[in-house]
Amino acid sequence: MTMLDDRARxxxxxxxxxxxxxxxxxxxxxxxxxxxxxxMWTGAGWALAGSAVAATMVVTAIFSPSPEPDxxxxxxxxxxxxxxxVPETTQAPAPDPVxxxxxxxxxxxxxxxxxxxxxxxxxxxxxxxxxxxxPPPLTITSPANGARFEDKIVTxxxxxxxxxxxxxxxxxxxxxxxxxxxxIQLVLSPGANGASFxxxxxxxxxxxxxxxxxxxxxxxxxxxxxxxxxxxxxxxxxxPEVGVEFxxxxxxxxxxxxxxxxxxxxxxDPGSKVRITSEFGSGSVYADGEGNWEKKVIxxxxxxxxxxxxxxxDATGKTKSFExxxxxxx
Amino acid sequence: MTAQPRSRSASRDLSVAxxxxxxxxxxxxxxxxEREFRAVVGLAYAxxxxxxxxxxxxxDAFVAAHRNWGKISRxxxxxxxxxxxxxxxSVSRFRKSLSEAKALARINRDAHVLPxxxxxxxxxxxxxxxxxxxxxxxxxxxYLEDRPIAEIAEILECSPNTIKVHLHKGRTRLAARLGLxxxxxx
Numbered sequence: 001m002t003m004l005d006d007r008a009r010x011x012x013x014x015x016x017x018x019x020x021x022x023x024x025x026x027x028x029x030x031x032x033x034x035x036x037x038x039x040m041w042t043g044a045g046w047a048l049a050g051s052a053v054a055a056t057m058v059v060t061a062i063f064s065p066s067p068e069p070d071x072x073x074x075x076x077x078x079x080x081x082x083x084x085x086v087p088e089t090t091q092a093p094a095p096d097p098v099x100x101x102x103x104x105x106x107x108x109x110x111x112x113x114x115x116x117x118x119x120x121x122x123x124x125x126x127x128x129x130x131x132x133x134x135p136p137p138l139t140i141t142s143p144a145n146g147a148r149f150e151d152k153i154v155t156x157x158x159x160x161x162x163x164x165x166x167x168x169x170x171x172x173x174x175x176x177x178x179x180x181x182x183x184i185q186l187v188l189s190p191g192a193n194g195a196s197f198x199x200x201x202x203x204x205x206x207x208x209x210x211x212x213x214x215x216x217x218x219x220x221x222x223x224x225x226x227x228x229x230x231x232x233x234x235x236x237x238x239x240p241e242v243g244v245e246f247x248x249x250x251x252x253x254x255x256x257x258x259x260x261x262x263x264x265x266x267x268x269d270p271g272s273k274v275r276i277t278s279e280f281g282s283g284s285v286y287a288d289g290e291g292n293w294e295k296k297v298i299x300x301x302x303x304x305x306x307x308x309x310x311x312x313x314d315a316t317g318k319t320k321s322f323e324x325x326x327x328x329x330x
Numbered sequence: 331m332t333a334q335p336r337s338r339s340a341s342r343d344l345s346v347a348x349x350x351x352x353x354x355x356x357x358x359x360x361x362x363x364e365r366e367f368r369a370v371v372g373l374a375y376a377x378x379x380x381x382x383x384x385x386x387x388x389x390d391a392f393v394a395a396h397r398n399w400g401k402i403s404r405x406x407x408x409x410x411x412x413x414x415x416x417x418x419x420s421v422s423r424f425r426k427s428l429s430e431a432k433a434l435a436r437i438n439r440d441a442h443v444l445p446x447x448x449x450x451x452x453x454x455x456x457x458x459x460x461x462x463x464x465x466x467x468x469x470x471x472x473y474l475e476d477r478p479i480a481e482i483a484e485i486l487e488c489s490p491n492t493i494k495v496h497l498h499k500g501r502t503r504l505a506a507r508l509g510l511x512x513x514x515x516x
Contacts, residue, residue, distance in 0.1 A: 003505075003510045004501060004504060004505045004508070004510050007450070007454055007508060007510065008454065008473040009473075010448075010450060010451055010454070011376075011447075011450070011451040011454035011455055011473070012473050012474050013451075014447045014448050014450075014451030014452075015372045015375055015376055015447065015451070015455070015474060016372060017445075018372075018375065018444050018445045018446075018447060019368050019369075019371050019372045019375065019444065020368070152404065153356055153404060168355060169355070172355030172357075184355055185355060185356040186355050186356065187355070187356055187404065187406060189406060
């Protein structure tokens with residue numbers, strides 16, 4: 001299957017290139033008017049938009065502050081850490097950690113930019129650089145380590161150095177206020193959840209903290225069905241009759257034809273057998289689905305002018321008798 | 331949202347939790363959209379084979395996600411939900427036709443279709459789409475998104491064992507359709 005996997009890899013690459021090439025993959029900004037019509041930001045939330053023009057305007061404003069969408073940018077821009085401007089005076093800046101240009105340790109130092117040459121070269125003095133190698137403080141004020149929750153969404157909060165970023169779980173960036181207060185909502189899984197946070201200051205110094213919290217989801221209580229009022233007793237309808245009443249009739253009672261015969265009919269339990277017997281001829285028949293039956297019985301040897309009894313009997317033993325006379329002339 | 335020790339779990343030894351579960355953040359719909367849209371379009375393209383409809387299919391899935399965002403954002407993996415929707419939409423002939431019609435209606439305005447795939451890649455995805463529905467979805471998620479069995483099972487709401495069977499049969503049929511089984515044999 002290696003060849004299949006190789007082939008699949010090529011096909012996957014082609015799909016990814018195709019999607020990446022498409023401007024719309026950069027976000028709503030690259031969408032067509034028709035697509036933008038689907039969704040718009042209303043300020044309070046997303047809603048279907050009836051006006052393509054309105055949707056285009058609003059969506060563009062939200063997702064594409066720049067009129068030229070950047071195809072390569074598909075994720076929100078990272079927070080840009082603004083470095084302090086280099087003072088233009090000849091005095092060295094005060095050792096304020098916030099406004100002092102920071103130089104990161106060599107291993108993780110962001111490239112330092114040359115100071116802007118806004119002033120006269122003759123009056124510019126190289127600024128004093130303060131090495132900041134102190135990790136930012138990082139505290140988790142809420143929740144407490146080992147806390148247990150019943151709701152899966154929990155807000156984690158704490159404090160760090162102003163200007164630092166805080167990332168949870170290696171990829172979820174918390175909101176950090178100007179004062180360095182951070183918070184982020186995280187979704188817990190049932191059981192133990194390890195929440196790790198990494199604070200990175202403007203100089204690239206890092207500090208981490210980790211707590212474990214627990215989610216004990218409440219099983220929804222089994223609601224007792226509301227008590228059902230006893231309905232008033234209803235008179236039981238008479239039970240439906242089981243089976244069909246046995247009846248039997250003779251069509252003629254006598255016959256002048258040769259051979260003589262009679263036709264018997266009636267009702268009986270559907271599917272039950274009805275027997276017709278006599279000294280000179282017999283027969284049997286099954287009642288149909290509705291309980292009807294009919295049978296022609298020939299009395300070939302019946303004596304001329306002599307009356308005899310024909311008995312019809314159902315499966316339960318009920319009987320009905322008839323007399324038959326043959327007037328057939330031989 | 332406050333920590334409330336509960337009687338039934340009070341006796342649990344917290345120190346034994348050596349491998350805490352991964353944790354993830356609640357994201358806004360915009361973040362979710364920006365992060366997932368491209369991959370979902372790719373999945374729609376692979377499963378529908380329509381350059382014009384793929385984005386509309388993905389868009390429909392995201393609109394559905396937005397309508398239920400209050401609920402879906404609380405899922406452990408909202409991305410799985412939207413992939414399930416688009417996987418089902420993409421293999422639905424009716425929906426695909428509808429999306430193509432919608433896309434065609436705007437092609438003349440801005441010629442907004444995905445670029446054509448190279449012939450070899452096109453042949454591969456054609457063969458995937460010729461597989462039975464579940465096998466095609468499994469293969470697409472396996473190759474396109476490099477998803478493990480458990481995640482594919484979660485997305486398609488099947489058992490992992492079922493996904494294993496789909497993957498095995500799908501790969502076997504795919505190799506046969508592409509003539510790769512004969513090459514392997516020779």
